[in-house]
Amino acid sequence: MKILTANRLTxxxxxxxxxxxxxxxxxxxxxxxxxxAEERLEAIGAASFAANEVVDVNLIDVEIVDGVIHPLRLxxxxxxxxxxxRNDLGKQARPTAA
Known part of the structure; x- marks a missing residue:
């Protein structure tokens, strides 16, 4: 399985x-x-890149473990x-991530 990731340009x-x-x-x-489905996501990523919304658009490999998405690469x-x-910084520090 794959998902689409990027970095928001702003x-x-x-x-x-x-x-x-x-x-x-x-x-x-x-x-x-x-x-x-991969081609559809790639087209969405390309359109978002062209619209200057995101950069570094990639499809990444993931697995589903107990209903949770886990990327395969570190x-x-x-x-x-x-x-x-630092576990007190980043997305892992947000209350919804706990």
Missing amino acids: DGEAVWYAGGAWAETIDSSELAADKA RERIRAAGPTN
Whole structure:
């Protein structure tokens, strides 16, 4: 499975495509389970990039564990949570992430 991720151009925040918009958390990301869905997400990412909404648009590999989206690459897990050296910063410090 894959999801679409990027960085919001206005503030650099890591974002994921979810429900027709860019979300600041990974948990509601739209999943692509086949090539057609991947191509659809890529087209959405390209349009958002062209509209100067996001940069560094990528499809990333994920797995679903107990109903929760987990990126397979360490880089993407860090982007989804925040810095690895301070749990009081980043997305992991937000009350909704706990």
